[in-house]
Amino acid sequence: MHGQTQQGRWRRRALSATAALAIGVITPGVLTAGVLAAPQAFAARQDSVQRSLNALVRDDGSPAALASVQDRGGRTRTYTAGVGDLATGAPVPVDGQVRIGSNTKTFVAVVVLQLVAERKVDLDAFVDTYLPGLVRGDGIDGRRITVRELLQHTSGLPNYSDHLGDDIRYYDPRELLATALQHPADFPPGEGWKYSNTNYVLAGLIVQKVTRHSLAEEIDRRVVKPVGLRHTYFPAPGDAGIREPHPHGYDRESADAPLRDITEIDPSWGWAAGQMVSTGSDLNRFFSALLTGRLLPPAQLAQMRTTVPAEATFGPGARYGLGLVSRPLPCGGLSWGHGGSFPGYETRGGATDDGRAANVAVTRQLTGEADRRELERVADTALCR
Incomplete structure (x- = not known):
């Protein structure tokens, strides 16, 4: 991540x-x-x-x-x-x-692009098309940020993981998004490039909204099983071990x-980003x-x-x-x-x-x-x- x-x-x-x-x-x-x-x-x-x-x-x-x-x-x-x-x-x-941390992002991007190929998602559609009213903040407006800008880190969205505390616990994806939205945009959409884990939380939420399945299910069905990845998985809630x-x-x-040995940890604060x-x-x-x-x-x-x-x-x-x-x-x-x-x-x-x-x-x-x-x-x- x-x-x-x-x-x-x-x-x-x-x-x-x-x-x-x-x-x-x-x-x-x-x-x-x-x-x-x-x-x-x-x-x-x-x-x-x-x-x-x-x-x-x-x-x-x-x-x-x-x-x-x-x-x-x-x-x-x-x-x-x-x-x-x-x-x-x-x-x-x-x-x-x-x-594998942020290698997760490539799996998520593949799922989104498969949905694009199926004409269920449009790369140049705005986030509000799929998640109406969810993305608002200081310089932040889901009516101006496209799906492409999420996947390419050109949205200007602040990085939620820069603002989390040290509390090791389960995080709901929308809680991660809410953390990001408490902070101003880094730049207007499409006018810069900056790596932000928040982009992929939103991409994961779009996958879930469009497919009506969990992100973990879609990654498993669309990527892990077809390619024969026998040792790859998206941990379930509460699954802190490996x-x-x-x-x-x-x-x-x-x-x-x-x-310090930190092998066992709740990984939910990575979600679609890691x-x-x-x-x-x-x-x-x-x-x-x-x-x-x-x-x-x-x-x-x-x-x-x-x-x-x-x-x-x-x-x-x-x-x-x-x-x-x-x-x-x-x-x-x-x-x-x-x-x-x-x-x-x-x-x-x-x-x-x-x-x-x-x-x-x-x-x-x-x-x-x-x-x-x-x-x-x-x-x-x-x-x-």
């Missing part, structure tokens, strides 16, 4: 009821091609992805790092480094589930504070299916890939489409994906038009620009290997 400094973190810090865990020296356990071994055994033949994961653990303070890499032929290789549970020393699960094998997620309140759980391999499958036209007709996929500059949030050369980010790769060409941040987890990755895909995750939410760019560099290394 992204927040005030975006493609990175939420302003609100998530606290854990568990005791703080100090992190000492972590010796990376390495898993390559399904075989667990000491790092020394692989030293002579580790590839660049494994070396990069080891560095994330050794140098950047992440308890664990995971990667899933798909080549042009569809073959997948998984990697891990670090410790999956600092309390027990358990290894990192192979291709374990993580909270269902399948997963590395624990950690957080620290300041640079010198101990790590609530989902998945694995690296499932994310690769999803983005690959999207780029090859399995999820959207050509016209809607072309709209999704029509981008505007988004360097302030996503780094040099980055552009934002409709829930989809393009980034230039050091080996040439573009990576199409999103990335996400949620307390305890950070993910980066994407897919290319020639069939490559990669996703990298670490088990702490990254708060510094340098750390986030380093994780992006590792994802680029995986795509370019």
